[in-house]
Amino acid sequence: MPRAIGHQRQHRLFFRDDHGSGLAGGGGGLARAIPAVVPAKLGHRLAGLDLVPDLGADIGSPTWFRGAATCAALCAATWMLAPSVDQPILGIAPAPLSGKAEQAQQAQAIAPLASGSRTGIHAAPTRLVQPLGDTPERPIIEHEAKLGSGTMLRSVLQRSGVGEADAGIAARLVADAMPLGSIQRNTLLEMTLGRRPDKSQPRPLERLAFRAAFDRRIEITRTGAALAIKSIPIAIDRTPLRVQGLIGSSLYRSARAAGAPAKAVEAFLRTVSSRVPVSRLGASCKFDLILGQARAATGEVQYGQLMYAGVTGCANGIKLAPWESGGKTEWFDAGGTGGKTGMMTMPVNGRFSSAFGMRTHPILGFNRMHKGIDIAAPYGSPVYAAVDGVVRVAGRSAGYGNLVRIDHGSGFGTGYAHLSKILVRPGQSVRKGQQIARSGNSGLSTGPHLHFETTRNGAAVNPRGVSFVSVRRLTGGALGAFQARLRSLMAVPVGHGAQPEDAE
Numbered sequence: 248m249p250r251a252i253g254h255q256r257q258h259r260l261f262f263r264d265d266h267g268s269g270l271a272g273g274g275g276g277l278a279r280a281i282p283a284v285v286p287a288k289l290g291h292r293l294a295g296l297d298l299v300p301d302l303g304a305d306i307g308s309p310t311w312f313r314g315a316a317t318c319a320a321l322c323a324a325t326w327m328l329a330p331s332v333d334q335p336i337l338g339i340a341p342a343p344l345s346g347k348a349e350q351a352q353q354a355q356a357i358a359p360l361a362s363g364s365r366t367g368i369h370a371a372p373t374r375l376v377q378p379l380g381d382t383p384e385r386p387i388i389e390h391e392a393k394l395g396s397g398t399m400l401r402s403v404l405q406r407s408g409v410g411e412a413d414a415g416i417a418a419r420l421v422a423d424a425m426p427l428g429s430i431q432r433n434t435l436l437e438m439t440l441g442r443r444p445d446k447s448q449p450r451p452l453e454r455l456a457f458r459a460a461f462d463r464r465i466e467i468t469r470t471g472a473a474l475a476i477k478s479i480p481i482a483i484d485r486t487p488l489r490v491q492g493l494i495g496s497s498l499y500r501s502a503r504a505a506g507a508p509a510k511a512v513e514a515f516l517r518t519v520s521s522r523v524p525v526s527r528l529g530a531s532c533k534f535d536l537i538l539g540q541a542r543a544a545t546g547e548v549q550y551g552q553l554m555y556a557g558v559t560g561c562a563n564g565i566k567l568a569p570w571e572s573g574g575k576t577e578w579f580d581a582g583g584t585g586g587k588t589g590m591m592t593m594p595v596n597g598r599f600s601s602a603f604g605m606r607t608h609p610i611l612g613f614n615r616m617h618k619g620i621d622i623a624a625p626y627g628s629p630v631y632a633a634v635d636g637v638v639r640v641a642g643r644s645a646g647y648g649n650l651v652r653i654d655h656g657s658g659f660g661t662g663y664a665h666l667s668k669i670l671v672r673p674g675q676s677v678r679k680g681q682q683i684a685r686s687g688n689s690g691l692s693t694g695p696h697l698h699f700e701t702t703r704n705g706a707a708v709n710p711r712g713v714s715f716v717s718v719r720r721l722t723g724g725a726l727g728a729f730q731a732r733l734r735s736l737m738a739v740p741v742g743h744g745a746q747p748e749d750a751e
């Protein structure tokens with residue numbers, strides 16, 4: 248009985264002890280519990296035995312060796328009981344999917360496309376969705392394509408799905424009606440492709456329509472097996488566009504706001520400014536311009552040339568219209584006066600060093616007529632033609648050195664002397680401001696300069712007194728015809744131009 252009581256007591260002790268802290272505290276608890284499972288006599292002997300001695304203390308003592316051996320034995324037992332590294336620990340894995348379940352799983356799964364995944368590409372058939380054996384076709388296809396250039400018509404049709412035969416016929420029909428090359432770039436082709444017997448065949452061309460020209464539309468339609476072409480003219484209204492308004496603070500802006508296209512306003516400004524400085528036109532002046540215009544019945548508008556430029560309602564008023572006379576189109580005012588032409592330009596950049604007239608020659612030493620003016624310029628400076636003309640002389644000429652003479656018509660001429668290099672040849676036409684030579688010091692010259700002469704009927708005249716300005720005048724029948732033209736222009740009604748598409 249006392250044993251039983253002791254046994255119970257020991258049990259109570261074991262349970263009352265905290266297991267974790269007992270181990271951590273050197274196994275005191277466990278050591279005290281051991282006697283409970285051994286006979287009382289042995290338990291008495293083992294009561295003082297520490298099964299888990301602290302290996303950090305009493306190193307080398309029998310107790311320590313016993314503890315080390317216990318530790319080694321435990322490690323060895325653990326090592327022997329553990330599974331090896333290369334042997335997997337078997338667990339329960341689900342069986343691989345197959346059939347519809349696999350398809351459904353793949354359709355919803357995420358996997359790299361590079362690994363052949365069909366994620367999101369194809370829905371797996373389900374009870375509600377069944378794959379179709381054949382897809383239905385649209386009965387007709389309406390299609391638009393842009394034509395790079397007319398000669399590409401056939402290939403553009405073929406690229407748009409028209410069969411080779413139909414595309415060939417259509418291109419030939421159009422080519423018979425008009426030169427393919429005359430079709431504007433980027434023309435929009437409208438086409439209708441019809442039903443085909445089966446998918447191996449191209450769809451037949453049912454209709455092809457496009458704007459072949461500003462005043463023409465072409466339609467190709469199918470009747471039965473044949474394609475027929477129809478050329479439909481588009482009505483064009485060629486009434487010129489007339490725009491008027493107050494100049495206000497800016498002629499350009501006012502004209503643009505009134506509906507004149509930008510190019511027409513620029514041409515108007517160029518034309519008017521050749522007669523009257525635009526800055527001198529007051530805000531209360533009225534501008535009046537007429538330009539060619541073609542309006543298609545379908546709404547498109549094309550603008551043409553400026554036909555009239557006028558400023559009215561103030562002191563500097565002017566009325567100008569172009570008129571062809573002598574093979575040249577020029578702007579004339581109401582009185583038949585053309586623009587000034589032929590203003591001289593400086594033949595070389597430099598300063599005047601010697602004037603026209605009698606002087607003591609710097610080299611010859613005696614009084615002699617100086618038949619031109621001298622302009623001092625660095626050696627090799629570009630020499631320009633002073634006025635439009637034809638080169639008459641280009642070469643060496645005694646005291647002049649290298650000389651160029653240009654004929655300007657009406658008995659007028661210019662000469663350029665002491666040149667270092669001549670860049671034109673006799674008979675060549677030159678424009679005002681065109682470089683004809685390089686200045687120099689050739690001939691009787693004391694330093695680099697250009698000797699510039701003007702001649703009238705071969706005789707030298709003072710360039711100061713020469714005006715090359717020529718004004719063309721219309722007279723007689725030409726003047727009458729021009730004024731009749733001006734009157735007809737004045738009858739053009741003031742129209743409302745299209746809204747400026749690129750207004751500021």
Ligand SMILES: [Zn+2]
Nearest residue numbers: 619620621698
């Ligand atoms: Zn000179």
